[in-house]
Amino acid sequence: MKLSFELNGKPTQIEIEARETLAEVLRARCRLTGVKISCEAQVCGSCTVQVDGLPVSACTYLAYEVRGRRVTTIEGLADASGRLHPLQQAFLDHFAFQCGFCTPGMIMAAKSLLDEVPDPTEAEIVEHMNGNLCRCTGYLAILKAIQQASKEMRVQK
Amino acid sequence: MTERSEFVVVNHSVPRGDGVAKVTGSAIYTSDMVVEHMAWAKVLRSPFAHARIVSIDASAARSHPGVVNVLTGDTLKGLHPYYGHAVKDHPLVAIGKVRFVGEPVAAVIGENELAAQEALEKISVEYDELVPVLDVDAALKQDAVLIHDEDYAGGAFRGFDDFPGGSRNICQAVHVEWGDVKAAFAAAAHIAEGEFYFPMVYAYAMEPYVAIADFDPKGQLTVYSSAQHPFMVRHDLAEVFALPLNSVRVIVPFVGGGYGSKSYTKIEPLVAACSWISGRPVKLQLSVEEAFLTTRGDDARVRMRTATDSNGKLLAREAVIHLNTGAYAENSPMVSRKAANRIVGPYRFPNVKIDCLAIYTNTVPASSYRGLGGAQVTFPGESQMDELAEKAGCNPVQFRLQNLAHSGESIHPGLRPIDADLPGDVRQAAEMLERHGPMSPGHGRSVCCSASDAGAHPVTLAMVQVYGDGSVSVLSGSTEIGQGSHTVLAPIAAEEMGVTLEKVRLVGSDTAITLFERSTGASRTTTLMGRAVQEACREAIAQCRVMAAELMNVPADELIEERGGVRHGDMGLTWPEILDRYFQMEGCSIVGRAYLRRAGALKAVPVFWEIGVVGVDIALDSETGRISLDSLVTVGDVGLAIHPAMTESQDIGAATMGLGVGLFEELIYDGQQLMNGTMLEYRVPRFSDLARHVELKLVQNRDGVGPYGAKGGGEGAVNPVGPCLANALYQAAGVRIRRLPLTPERVWKALQEKKARALE
Numbered sequence: 001m002k003l004s005f006e007l008n009g010k011p012t013q014i015e016i017e018a019r020e021t022l023a024e025v026l027r028a029r030c031r032l033t034g035v036k037i038s039c040e041a042q043v044c045g046s047c048t049v050q051v052d053g054l055p056v057s058a059c060t061y062l063a064y065e066v067r068g069r070r071v072t073t074i075e076g077l078a079d080a081s082g083r084l085h086p087l088q089q090a091f092l093d094h095f096a097f098q099c100g101f102c103t104p105g106m107i108m109a110a111k112s113l114l115d116e117v118p119d120p121t122e123a124e125i126v127e128h129m130n131g132n133l134c135r136c137t138g139y140l141a142i143l144k145a146i147q148q149a150s151k152e153m154r155v156q157k
Numbered sequence: 158m159t160e161r162s163e164f165v166v167v168n169h170s171v172p173r174g175d176g177v178a179k180v181t182g183s184a185i186y187t188s189d190m191v192v193e194h195m196a197w198a199k200v201l202r203s204p205f206a207h208a209r210i211v212s213i214d215a216s217a218a219r220s221h222p223g224v225v226n227v228l229t230g231d232t233l234k235g236l237h238p239y240y241g242h243a244v245k246d247h248p249l250v251a252i253g254k255v256r257f258v259g260e261p262v263a264a265v266i267g268e269n270e271l272a273a274q275e276a277l278e279k280i281s282v283e284y285d286e287l288v289p290v291l292d293v294d295a296a297l298k299q300d301a302v303l304i305h306d307e308d309y310a311g312g313a314f315r316g317f318d319d320f321p322g323g324s325r326n327i328c329q330a331v332h333v334e335w336g337d338v339k340a341a342f343a344a345a346a347h348i349a350e351g352e353f354y355f356p357m358v359y360a361y362a363m364e365p366y367v368a369i370a371d372f373d374p375k376g377q378l379t380v381y382s383s384a385q386h387p388f389m390v391r392h393d394l395a396e397v398f399a400l401p402l403n404s405v406r407v408i409v410p411f412v413g414g415g416y417g418s419k420s421y422t423k424i425e426p427l428v429a430a431c432s433w434i435s436g437r438p439v440k441l442q443l444s445v446e447e448a449f450l451t452t453r454g455d456d457a458r459v460r461m462r463t464a465t466d467s468n469g470k471l472l473a474r475e476a477v478i479h480l481n482t483g484a485y486a487e488n489s490p491m492v493s494r495k496a497a498n499r500i501v502g503p504y505r506f507p508n509v510k511i512d513c514l515a516i517y518t519n520t521v522p523a524s525s526y527r528g529l530g531g532a533q534v535t536f537p538g539e540s541q542m543d544e545l546a547e548k549a550g551c552n553p554v555q556f557r558l559q560n561l562a563h564s565g566e567s568i569h570p571g572l573r574p575i576d577a578d579l580p581g582d583v584r585q586a587a588e589m590l591e592r593h594g595p596m597s598p599g600h601g602r603s604v605c606c607s608a609s610d611a612g613a614h615p616v617t618l619a620m621v622q623v624y625g626d627g628s629v630s631v632l633s634g635s636t637e638i639g640q641g642s643h644t645v646l647a648p649i650a651a652e653e654m655g656v657t658l659e660k661v662r663l664v665g666s667d668t669a670i671t672l673f674e675r676s677t678g679a680s681r682t683t684t685l686m687g688r689a690v691q692e693a694c695r696e697a698i699a700q701c702r703v704m705a706a707e708l709m710n711v712p713a714d715e716l717i718e719e720r721g722g723v724r725h726g727d728m729g730l731t732w733p734e735i736l737d738r739y740f741q742m743e744g745c746s747i748v749g750r751a752y753l754r755r756a757g758a759l760k761a762v763p764v765f766w767e768i769g770v771v772g773v774d775i776a777l778d779s780e781t782g783r784i785s786l787d788s789l790v791t792v793g794d795v796g797l798a799i800h801p802a803m804t805e806s807q808d809i810g811a812a813t814m815g816l817g818v819g820l821f822e823e824l825i826y827d828g829q830q831l832m833n834g835t836m837l838e839y840r841v842p843r844f845s846d847l848a849r850h851v852e853l854k855l856v857q858n859r860d861g862v863g864p865y866g867a868k869g870g871g872e873g874a875v876n877p878v879g880p881c882l883a884n885a886l887y888q889a890a891g892v893r894i895r896r897l898p899l900t901p902e903r904v905w906k907a908l909q910e911k912k913a914r915a916l917e
Contacts, residue, residue, distance in 0.1 A: 033189035034182015036413070038363040039445050039836035046363055074182035088180040092172060095802045098810065099639030100179030101363040101413030107180065129844045133836075135361055135414050136639050137806055138813035139847045 005066045007032075008076025016063050023047045023058035026073060034074035034104040038133075045132030048105035048112075049073045055112040074104035077111070086152040087111055087145070096145035098136035106132050110146045118154055122147075165720075166648040166658055167865060168857075170802035174643035174663055175411065186411045187383045188367045188442055195369065196225050198431045198441040199273035201263040201280050202450065203255035206289035206519035206829035207304070210253055210262070210282060217279040218265055223272025226435040227280065228264040233430065240393040240426050242312040244328070244486040246305055247522075249397065249426035255284070256304055256484035257519050258829050259450030261427060266435045270442075289519040289829050293458065293479045296326040296516045304484065304517040313392045314491075328482050329490035329515040331497040335570050336508030341473035345464030349544035353537035354896040355879070356823035357456035357481065359834075360526055361841055364413020365448040370429040371438035372398075378429055379406045385419040385636050386676040391668045393422040394429055409666040415638040416814065417525030418452050420678050421488055449834035453824055454526030455480040455492050455515070457533035459500070463541045469549035471560045473508035476500050478534065480523070482515040487524035489515040495610065496530030499876075501568060502538040503579050503608035503768070504560045520826060525678065527814055531609045531876040535769075536897060539605040539880035543887065553884065554587045554604055561606075564860065572610060573761040576860045576868065577768045577794040579606065586772040589790040589852050596774060600787060601889030604772040605877035611869055612764025613679035617753040618672035619689035621650055623697045624746040625736040627721075629654050631693075632664045634674035635686040640807065640871055642682045645799045646690050649864050653694035654732065655720030672750070680767050680869030683799055684861060685759075689751040691864040697749025704739040705730050758862050765861045768794040769873030771812055773848075775885040782905030784820060784882065789848035796861030796868035805853040807871035815878025817842045821898050 004013045007030065016025050026032045026049070036046040040059045047059040050072040077085040087107050090096070097103040106129070113120055113128040120128070125146050134142060162168040178184035215227040230238075230252035238252060239245040251262045263280050267273030288302045295301060304326055342348065368382040378400060384390045387407040394405045412419065424441055431439040443451065461476035478496050482489040493515040500511055526532070546556035561579040562568045568575060586604045596602055620632040631650045635642040647661040654661075664670060666677075674686060698718065705723045706713035708730065716723040722731035730738075736745055753759060774788035791808045798804040821840040825832045833839050859866025879897045887893050892907040 027189070032182070033185065036186075036363070037188070038365070038413075041835060041837050043836040044363060074180075078181060084177075084180065091180045092176045095170070095173065095806050097179055097639075098641065098803075098806065099363070099412060099414040100175065100184055101186065103179050104182045126844045126847070133361075133363070133841060133843060135363055135416065135814070135841065136810045138809035138842075138851075139844050140809055140851050141806055143844070143847070 003063060003067055005068060006070045008072060018064060020063045021059060022049065022061045022063045022066060025063040026058060032073050032075050036101055036104060038101070045109055046102050046105040048108040048132065050108060050112055053115060055109050074108060077107065086156065087149040090145040090149040090152065093148065094141045094145040096137060096141040102132060102134045106134065106142060110149070114150055114153055119150060164652060166651040167799045168797060168801065170800055171648055171658055173641065174647055175637060184411045186364055186413050187369065187381050188364055190369060190381055190410065192369055192371065192438045195438045195440055196266050196268060196435060197270045197273050198264045198266050198428060198439050199270065199277055200261045200447065201277045203251065203258060203260040203262050205255055205284055205286055206258050206291065207287040208255050208284040209287060210251060210255065211285050212283045213263060214281045215263060218276040221272065221276035221279055223268040224276045225266040225268065225437060228266065228431050228434055232434055236430065237397050237399065239309065240397055240422055241486055242314050242389050242393065242421050243488065243490040244309050245312050246309045247485040249430055257521055258831065259521060260484065264427060264431050266431050266439055290326060291519055291826065291829065293481050293516045293518060296518050301326055304519060313389060326517045327514055328486045328517050329493045331494050331513040333497045333511040334509060336473065338473050338475050338508045338510040341508040342464050345472055346467035347465045347545055347548040348462055349541040349548065350462035351895050353459045353461065353540065355457040355533040355536050356818065356897055358454040358526060358818050358822050359449055359824055359839060360416040360418035360454065362414030362416060362418050365443045365445050366424050366451055367442045368425050368428040369438060369440040370425065370432040372429060372432040376400065377404050380425055380429060381408050381410060382425050383412045383419055384409055384425065385412070385415045385638055385678055386421055387636065387666045387668050388634060388673050389676060390422045390425050394425060397426045398429065406669040409636045412636060412638040416527040417529065417678060420525040420676065423451060446835055449831065450521055452487065452524050453483065453521050455482055455489055455523040455533065457496065459534060459537045461537045461541065463545060465545050465549055469551045469556055469559060471504055471506055474501060474506050475510045478511070478513040480513065480515045481518055481520065483518055483520045483522040485522040487522045489523055492525065492530040496534045498569065498610050499531045499607065500534035500538055502535065503562055503568060503575065503606055505562050505566065505568065519829070521831065527811065528609065528872050528875045529679065531607055531872070532815065532818065532879060535607040535876040536879045539877055540883055540895065543603065543884040554583065557583055557606065568608065573763055575608065575766055577766055578856060578858055579768065582606065582768060582770045582792045582794050582856055585854055586770045586790050586792045589854060590772040590774060590788060593774065593788050593850050599779065599889060600774055600776050601885035601887065602774045603881045603884035603888060605881040605884065607769040607873060607876035609767040609873065609876065610763035611679050611767035611872065612681045612684055613676055615685055615753055615755050615759040615764050616673065616675045617685040617689045618674065619686060619693045619751050620672055621690065621693040621697055621749045622746045623654065623732055623749065625733055625740070625743060627656060627660055627733040629656060629661045630664055631661060631690055632671045633686055633690065634666050634671040635682045636666045636677040638677060640682060641800060641803045642677070642686065644803060645683050646686060648799060649687050649690045650694055653691055680872050681764065683867050684764055684863030684869045685753060687799060687864040687867060688862065689753050692751035693749040696751065697747055700747055700749065701732055701735050705735050708735065708738050765868040767869055767873045769876045770794070771874055771877040771881050773881045773885050775882060775889060777886065777889045779890065779908055782901035782908060784886065784899055784904060786816065786846065786848035788850040790852045791874050792854045792856060793870050794856040795870045796863060796866045797857050797859050798855050799867055801855060804855055804870055808853055808874045809851065811871055811874035812878055813842050815875040816846060818897055819879040819882040819899060821900060823898050
């Protein structure tokens, strides 16, 4: 079947099969491999993308569900000139990753929070991010990175 | 870093070499790769823990639409299908017998994953069930059924003398002894004695095992894999397919976590065989559920006693360690050796007697897990330190301080003396906890430590290429698994060559290009590969000096080295100027190389002692038994932090992994079946488990054999966390639990039992 949606700001039309998940379509058909697949059970958050600005686990989300909607992945975060999103820069500045496998999902989940709550408390960050697992960093650097990005994004506004 | 560093590039937290790729989603992991004309494999797994395979009928699967071929144990003629770096006991797919639930029995190669998956159901396998051996007690019984009844050859490692097969379910036996333990216990004033259990755990590297193999018609085998040790994988593949080493190329792109679970060979022989029988490149991507059935950590039952004299001086330790190694040896022979060494801890013991057995059972094979036996044995070790401190009427920190080995002292006869400031480290951790203020009611605190003989066997080869335009390449076979090999090695080359970091490029693991590095693990990268890169740079500089001397017509020993070149009187030449004038041709480069082996400064083993020092302040909810972390402090005694921010991140990462095992992680078997092998049921630390206060401290005494006195880190902090939590729980509530994890249920039960005892 045909699927029409907006992908990282661009109108997109592709052929999919009804059974395909959004993660499968983004990775295999659109070659956006920043969408990572790990637990496949909505536990780890590594496949997090935004659909109409809200975070979803693409591993358990049927691609068909995004027809006519807006999908944003990690590849769509930097601006056209290649300038990194404040979250991406903050993750770099705080060394908020090691292996990097959770990072795209982590950044997309954090973006969804900061889009909604520009100045979250530490408790709000922890609660929102609790569905994103990282096995390398012990989370502290990620927390600091999200706090820095929050400041940065408010200054930019 | 607050102090000013004397270094220009190293010892500064420079940007990660792989940073931009990883935050933009452009970093390519093996799971992201496709190669042209590639087919996909799916694996049929055994439903039985122990059974003979009577027959396999794959004809219906072979004729399923979209199926290229089916691989079974009967289709391997011409191969040497058993692999293993310690013991070649592991068939690449079950041959005649299955030894655990989840063992690969067949693989379907299909045009796509769906076709392969569908065809799995069309394979019919007839099994003849055998008595399963499900725990170490059953395995050790006199009349136990043998899991392996054939003799196997040794693998790439020399030095394992106790090969399995023939008569017992023992995979490896290790004995460590000095002094007279019997006499020491007879003379002891205080003895702590007990049985401890460290659970079966899963590392959960977020990228599950994945490999792509391409066996081309000319006999060249190329494998992309999530492997930590590409050169060990190359060795096993060369043996399976009887290929020369130059015909096996293993390439490791970015790897989504390892923590030991991706060390040594995993699915690569199976995937390569799939390519071999189908004449196509083949990709096998395991799911996390399948990764649970591929490798786990050894669970350990430790019976141990420790004695002191009346002054609280340690006299003796005696322990029997039973490691549940699962169905195949994998790296458990090494785990057992390390567990036997590491159980002594960083203390002076005049009398020691340790027996460690790695025991086969019909469960998922156990292998390396962060800390390599260290976490399993630090739990009883540091628990008994607190028990003895209480018996001797000592403060636990003071008790440790008076028994810790000082720098230069030997804790193991024949091994390298301690190259760290253990008493200073422990004192700092205790002070950091105290600075967080007085302890609240219902809380408990503890500081624990460990010393691990780390670095593994020192064979590390490296090359640097210095180009005529002043740029430099570092060719390293050390895998980037997140630990930062792509970030720490380039600064070392920049520091040595006197160039800016931007001029240095790192070329990562590819066995056709990079020289041999035994492994990426045991916290060795900074120490060994770092040292190799440093030596390779110095060799390149020595070549430049000879060239410069000829060009300047002066004796080479009169040249003075300065950043980025050499000088003689008023005459100075940079490296690019030297190469330009020497070759009189643009685009040339020279190669500096280093071949590290067990000799010289690396003769003594271990390469270094990896120190783990952790302090916790826990809050106990006595109604529910739930433990939460108020404070976590770590001290990383790393010699010199080549990259301070990443070194700290390694320490808190390791401590957090320890926290998982300490509080909730445990694989649970019910009979033959692993019950919680999914991430829905296997609970790992989350954001909300982060301690309220975290303080990380690096100690940099430049006392290691790595570059500039560096030593490894990243595993040490995992070891002491479990006992630290158990000791803090004892401080908080007076209950001593000798089994991890300290789940709310387990803690609650212990609290109830204590109450009941008080009422009696």
